[in-house]
Amino acid sequence: MAKRKDLSIEFCGVKCENPFFLSSSPVGSNYDMCKKALESGWGGICYKTVGYWIPQECSPRFDATRKEGTPFVGFKNMEMISDKPTEKNLEMMAKLKRDYPDKVLIASIMGENEEEWTKLAKAVTETGADIIECNFSCPQMTTHSMGSDVGTNTELVEKYSAAVRRGTHLPVLAKMTPNITTMEISARAAIKGGATGIAAINTIKSITEVDLDNFTCLPIVNGKSSISGYSGKAVKPVALRFIAQMAKDQQLKGIPISGMGGIETWEDAVEFLLVGASNLQVTTSIMQYGYRIVEDMISGMSYWMEEKGINQLSDIVGAALPNIVPAENIERDFKVYPKYDHEKCIGCGRCYISCYDGGHQAIDWDGDKRKPMLNEEKCVGCGLCWIVCPVEKCVTPDKPKFHSFGTPRDINVIAKRL
Ligand SMILES: Cc1cc2nc3c(=O)[nH]c(=O)nc-3n(C[C@H](O)[C@H](O)[C@H](O)COP(=O)(O)O)c2cc1C
Numbered sequence: 164m165a166k167r168k169d170l171s172i173e174f175c176g177v178k179c180e181n182p183f184f185l186s187s188s189p190v191g192s193n194y195d196m197c198k199k200a201l202e203s204g205w206g207g208i209c210y211k212t213v214g215y216w217i218p219q220e221c222s223p224r225f226d227a228t229r230k231e232g233t234p235f236v237g238f239k240n241m242e243m244i245s246d247k248p249t250e251k252n253l254e255m256m257a258k259l260k261r262d263y264p265d266k267v268l269i270a271s272i273m274g275e276n277e278e279e280w281t282k283l284a285k286a287v288t289e290t291g292a293d294i295i296e297c298n299f300s301c302p303q304m305t306t307h308s309m310g311s312d313v314g315t316n317t318e319l320v321e322k323y324s325a326a327v328r329r330g331t332h333l334p335v336l337a338k339m340t341p342n343i344t345t346m347e348i349s350a351r352a353a354i355k356g357g358a359t360g361i362a363a364i365n366t367i368k369s370i371t372e373v374d375l376d377n378f379t380c381l382p383i384v385n386g387k388s389s390i391s392g393y394s395g396k397a398v399k400p401v402a403l404r405f406i407a408q409m410a411k412d413q414q415l416k417g418i419p420i421s422g423m424g425g426i427e428t429w430e431d432a433v434e435f436l437l438v439g440a441s442n443l444q445v446t447t448s449i450m451q452y453g454y455r456i457v458e459d460m461i462s463g464m465s466y467w468m469e470e471k472g473i474n475q476l477s478d479i480v481g482a483a484l485p486n487i488v489p490a491e492n493i494e495r496d497f498k499v500y501p502k503y504d505h506e507k508c509i510g511c512g513r514c515y516i517s518c519y520d521g522g523h524q525a526i527d528w529d530g531d532k533r534k535p536m537l538n539e540e541k542c543v544g545c546g547l548c549w550i551v552c553p554v555e556k557c558v559t560p561d562k563p564k565f566h567s568f569g570t571p572r573d574i575n576v577i578a579k580r581l
Pocket of ligand 1: 243271394396424446
């Protein structure tokens with residue numbers, strides 16, 4: 164059996180026993196929860212956002228999108244920042260750091276003006292926190308002077324980052340909103356103001372469902388609802404995209420990134436590292452499955468490193484970035500055609516229907532035998548058939564081939580390029 168790898172990694176100059184942290188949310192909103200999480204193996208905690216403004220939360224406040232029996236694909240919440248008294252939160256943070264000095268504590272804060280940001284930064288620094296995270300990104304605040312309305316305003320991001328810098332010597336993360344086209348612009352503003360690194364993503368503004376009887380979106384709060392933040396597995400592609408773009412940005416080069424948005428498994432976690440995150444935060448999958456998911460994350464990542472011969476996690480941070488290129492740099496002569504394993508095929512016809520109704524009518528279907536046959540003249544190698552096939556390794560990509568446009572399957576070109 165392979166031995167466990169060392170998963171330690173430095174983030175913002177702070178040594179972390181592993182990259183797995185709770186993200187700021189209900190999962191880390193009091194001492195007992197954080198204690199349980201740390202004892203389950205999480206490397207650190209980003210404590211629920213604290214501010215001097217105390218919200219009044221609504222009920223119910225969650226909804227989920229489901230598909231074909233999957234409990235939740237994405238998760239919608241209407242929560243704001245901590246509704247506990249600030250002093251109480253500060254006490255709990257200080258106690259956590261005292262009781263778990265080797266674990267990392269990120270204090271998430273949200274002020275309403277420069278004075279508050281500076282004052283909060285000072286207050287959480289005194290708790291012994293290791294890093295401060297500025298919440299510029301909650302999309303459902305009932306006050307527009309806070310949350311994602313700040314994060315979409317680069318001037319405020321810079322000003323409030325500078326205000327936090329005045330109140331602390333600690334590393335500062337700016338937590339960014341994805342409710343924006345380009346995150347690099349606000350990220351650069353945060354760094355200019357004095358932030359050390361970036362945390363991304365907070366939740367995406369959403370309407371998950373509209374109730375067909377009440378004509379209201381969900382969750383319904385006494386007949387009404389509002390647009391609010393979406394998280395969980397469904398947002399992972401968006402999170403990876405924003406992180407990769409920031410990690411590739413020349414002006415942000417080398418800036419530490421804490422990545423989050425849909426991390427559920429060790430594979431998800433590795434993907435975030437590969438696109439440039441060196442710290443990982445999680446909420447929704449903990450809300451669904453509990454803190455112990457970290458055990459699988461730790462062992463999965465460790466065995467994967469062993470298998471790949473990777474000695475330290477920092478070696479793979481950003482390793483996928485050189486392969487993420489602009490659309491114009493994609494090799495368009497490259498073609499991958501499908502191959503069909505008739506032994507494995509259950510004759511369901513999903514590949515045929517998808518190819519006919521949504522592709523290039525490149526599968527011939529014998530109604531008696533119920534097996535797909537590739538029509539090479541029509542196939543463009545789009546890959547839809549192996550995506551829709553429900554049987555593992557039944558429809559698979561064949562050996563890639565290169566050919567020039569206009570001369571499909573030109574064997575000489577293929578031979579030259581393979
Ligand atoms: C119920 C709930 C409450 C949240 N509260 C906060 C918060 O107080 N501060 C914050 O920065 N982010 C908050 N978030 C956002 C998460 O920290 C995280 O950025 C987001 O959910 C994406 O990660 P995930 O897909 O692992 O949940 C909250 C998310 C959820 C689901």
